[in-house]
Amino acid sequence: MDEFHAIYIQNENYVRKCLYWLLDRELVNDVVQEVFVKVWQKMDQFENKSSMKTWIYRIAMNTAYDHMRKEKKYISLETIDTAHATTEIESTSIHQELLKRAVGLLSAKQRIVFVLYYMEELSVQEVAQSAGISVGTVKSRLSSAREVMVTELKKHGVSL
Amino acid sequence: MNKNDDSLRNFIAGNKKLDLPKPANEWREIVGRIETLETKKGWPFLGVWIVGPALAAGLIGLITFKSMRHEPLDLDAVDLIISSQLDPEDTTDSEAEDLDFADDYLSLLDAT
Numbered sequence: 001m002d003e004f005h006a007i008y009i010q011n012e013n014y015v016r017k018c019l020y021w022l023l024d025r026e027l028v029n030d031v032v033q034e035v036f037v038k039v040w041q042k043m044d045q046f047e048n049k050s051s052m053k054t055w056i057y058r059i060a061m062n063t064a065y066d067h068m069r070k071e072k073k074y075i076s077l078e079t080i081d082t083a084h085a086t087t088e089i090e091s092t093s094i095h096q097e098l099l100k101r102a103v104g105l106l107s108a109k110q111r112i113v114f115v116l117y118y119m120e121e122l123s124v125q126e127v128a129q130s131a132g133i134s135v136g137t138v139k140s141r142l143s144s145a146r147e148v149m150v151t152e153l154k155k156h157g158v159s160l
Numbered sequence: 161m162n163k164n165d166d167s168l169r170n171f172i173a174g175n176k177k178l179d180l181p182k183p184a185n186e187w188r189e190i191v192g193r194i195e196t197l198e199t200k201k202g203w204p205f206l207g208v209w210i211v212g213p214a215l216a217a218g219l220i221g222l223i224t225f226k227s228m229r230h231e232p233l234d235l236d237a238v239d240l241i242i243s244s245q246l247d248p249e250d251t252t253d254s255e256a257e258d259l260d261f262a263d264d265y266l267s268l269l270d271a272t
Binding site for chain 1: 183187194
């Protein structure tokens with residue numbers, strides 16, 4: 001259990017951040033737990049073919065994907081008013097919210113590659129490994145996700 | 161696309177920083193979930209080797225008990241059968257007819 005505790009300490013932070021962008025806020029902490037329970041259950045299947053981090057990303061992505069498939073499209077960007085942001089802090093937090101909601105507009109599959117690539121700054125190869133898809137698929141999903149994001153953000157006054 | 165991509169990257173870099181607090185009891189809750197799963201793993205063994213045979217024995221006992229209770233040996237009927245065999249005169253009409261029929265049948269068999 002000590003070894004597993006060390007794995008949890010090293011990895012929980014990025015798993016939580018990643019899940020924050022993928023899922024509804026209220027679900028995040030519960031899904032973090034779910035991910036680490038799965039990590040514990042599958043420990044003997046880890047074969048050092050990829051890094052431990054990529055392996056945990058993959059478990060996290062699969063778990064998140066299961067939840068994303070169940071969720072409803074709940075996001076409306078209309079409720080965010082970027083024009084009335086007065087201070088820089090206010091503007092940052094509004095942009096953060098806008099970003100979160102725009103990511104939520106992506107399909108589950110697009111969201112996974114987008115978050116891994118742009119938020120977690122993994123390479124295309126690492127995204128492919130973490131999501132269990134080919135490099136070509138990563139590129140095409142990234143391209144369509146980028147299009148959606150740029151359009152949505154521009155629509156709400158973000159200059160890109 | 162590259163210009164757009166760079167601007168998007170910059171926008172994301174400036175707005176993705178999160179300070180997400182870790183729930184205080186998270187590790188303990190993960191350990192709790194794992195322990196619950198480990199306990200559940202023990203149930204099939206208990207089910208197969210202890211609960212299973214106990215259920216089977218109980219079921220057999222119940223069936224035996226029920227069958228004994230609902231189909232007792234009818235002693236009056238046994239007595240009637242024995243007495244009618246010994247003394248055909250004491251039997252009722254229908255019983256006597258049955259016995260006559262049996263006698264006829266036996267004599268027919270003797271004749272052939």
